[in-house]
């Protein structure tokens with residue numbers, strides 16, 4: 001590495017357009033090989049897990065090893081159904097964005113298990129502080145799809161009154177915090193929320209999600225410091241989908257072995273998890289939630305996954321990474337893997353899957369029709385214009401009252 | 410001379426700087442291989458190498474601090490903050506450090522950093538891709554703050570900024586990157602090719618910082634603004650038939666009080682326009698200074714045309730943004746007073 005002379009160094013990703021993608025450098029441990037410590041084990045007992053990989057589904061789609069959460073077929077089918085719905089919803093919304101129905105969209109394709117299994121392993125009243133790529137949580141928590149779409153097309157039914165870009169949902173009833181466009185801010189906020197729950201003597205936990213790229217922000221490090229110092233009942237998830245727009249994960253990772261390993265330096269239990277393995281995501285979240293609820297403090301979880309599509313509707317990934325990378329992604333597709341697992345157990349089949357896809361597609365199409373009946377961004381109706389002056393404060397002062405008059409609304 | 414849009418003009422400025430000065434170094438989130446989310450640094454890494462133009466981790470504070478450290482060792486960093494809305498994590502490094510290095514070390518150290526950042530509204534970007542946070546920085550002694558409004562100025566001012574030796578916050582009106590905007594929503598994009606300031610020389614030239622430009626002469630009223638609203642003002646003059654004098658400020662700190670005073674003393678009526686919220690905005694600074702300098706020439710109260718004191722809305726963007734028609738109403742208020 002060194003020839004005795006310091007040289008200016010900037011990392012490059014392993015592959016750029018034109019290269020043949022090859023992920024063999026990742027050296028991922030096999031499913032079922034990771035040991036499962038007691039949920040209240042000292043953080044040091046997670047050292048191997050922070051650089052290893054918690055995985056349950058093996059290459060034959062069998063559940064193996066200590067971490068198998070042994071979930072009922074009903075629950076697995078429910079998870080599959082939420083993931084399928086998430087994917088179909090994303091597909092549909094992308095198409096509608098292309099048709100000019102909304103200003104912007106961000107898909108979560110390939111990462112559905114992270115949000116869906118993560119949410120299902122929590123209690124419905126555990127507080128979540130997501131980023132913009134965990135729409136799966138909303139499906140898992142049963143949010144009305146027409147409401148979600150109405151937000152995305154900023155119509156008169158948008159519960160955010162047209163104030164936020166699409167996908168920046170907020171849903172207090174579902175214990176889903178308002179999503180920020182400013183990266184990383186929610187991570188230390190989640191710690192504060194968790195501390196407040198502990199203060200109030202509740203046994204709720206808080207969970208947050210940020211991307212690999214976002215771990216570079218100071219707020220990531222602030223959150224880990226707070227979480228460790230105050231032993232907060234919080235689950236801090238880093239969704240490592242390998243890319244931050246055009247920057248490979250190594251721009252944020254540096255020479256560290258994994259993002260999870262960064263938690264060890266703060267004295268936090270730290271796990272790296274196969275994020276495309278529904279069972280592993282569920283098991284790890286369940287472990288961290290139990291630890292938090294029982295007073296063991298916070299866990300940093302790196303969800304190892306792959307962003308299968310563009311960052312957003314504003315970029316073209318073929319400009320910065322090889323085409324077909326997802327096809328060689330060694331951890332596969334979370335939906336396909338859970339589906340095969342259920343089929344292997346005799347709890348699912350192709351015909352039922354086809355029916356599920358059909359039902360979900362019909363639901364999405366029907367919901368959009370209904371959403372559109374409440375207006376669209378371009379043709380209205382929107383929330384009333386004067387609503388832009390509301391909620392700046394609990395009560396508007398003279399300036400806002402006068403400005404509303406000036407606008408003539 | 411080739412026609413360029415603002416992105417191409419900025420790219421050309423950085424190309425010239427990289428080519429002629431080995432101390433120039435460029436970095437930002439997605440600014441390396443990808444060439445930036447708006448493509449301002451497109452092709453520069455391929456041309457000059459990974460150690461001249463590179464990707465930075467997503468940490469705006471660290472990006473500003475890295476620039477400060479590099480400048481201390483004699484480099485001339487141009488750092489890109491992906492959107493002006495995301496400059497706030499860097500505020501401590503910019504406000505408490507970058508701006509004061511020269512002063513607090515009594516000139517032993519300097520911090521000649523340029524921070525480029527796409528700025529302003531009009532692209533349906535919602536509250537995190539639309540802000541005009543210039544007033545946070547004009548309040549800070551030691552910083553220069555500039556906002557070009559066309560390709561020619563963008564290139565000349567960026568080169569001047571890098572050569573100035575002091576920190577410059579270089580805000581780029583993203584709405585007009587690819588063509589001027591007349592403040593009438595939902596019209597097809599205009600082209601810089603038909604604008605006189607879309608003609609941009611290939612090589613090095615500078616546009617002096619601190620100098621405003623009268624872009625339209627008139628006698629009835631002076632409209633002072635910067636960035637996207639310069640073009641909205643031109644459209645407002647055209648559409649209303651008012652005999653408007655328009656000043657493109659270009660530099661907010663330092664601002665060109667001579668050009669402003671000469672115009673106000675001539676017209677006696679003033680509208681100051683900004684996209685940013687009203688309270689404590691840069692328009693307030695201009696209004697205060699103008700009344701000190703030109704009080705006895707004024708024939709009407711100075712009018713501030715601004716965004717509202719709300720976060721920047723998404724769906725109701727055009728109720729917030731000072732559109733052409735709102736600008737005409739403001740001008741009528743002042744000229745009929």
Ligand SMILES: Cc1ncc(C[n+]2csc(CCOP(=O)(O)OP(=O)(O)O)c2C)c(N)n1
Nearest residue numbers: 133181182183211212213214243244245495
């Ligand atoms: C403070 C801040 N800086 C920059 C941005 C612009 N930005 C939006 S998403 C993004 C990449 C984030 O990548 P990552 O954290 O890996 O999350 P992913 O999109 O991959 O889910 C960037 C740079 C932002 N939104 N906020």
Ligand SMILES: [Mg+2]
Nearest residue numbers: 211212243244
């Ligand atoms: Mg990422």
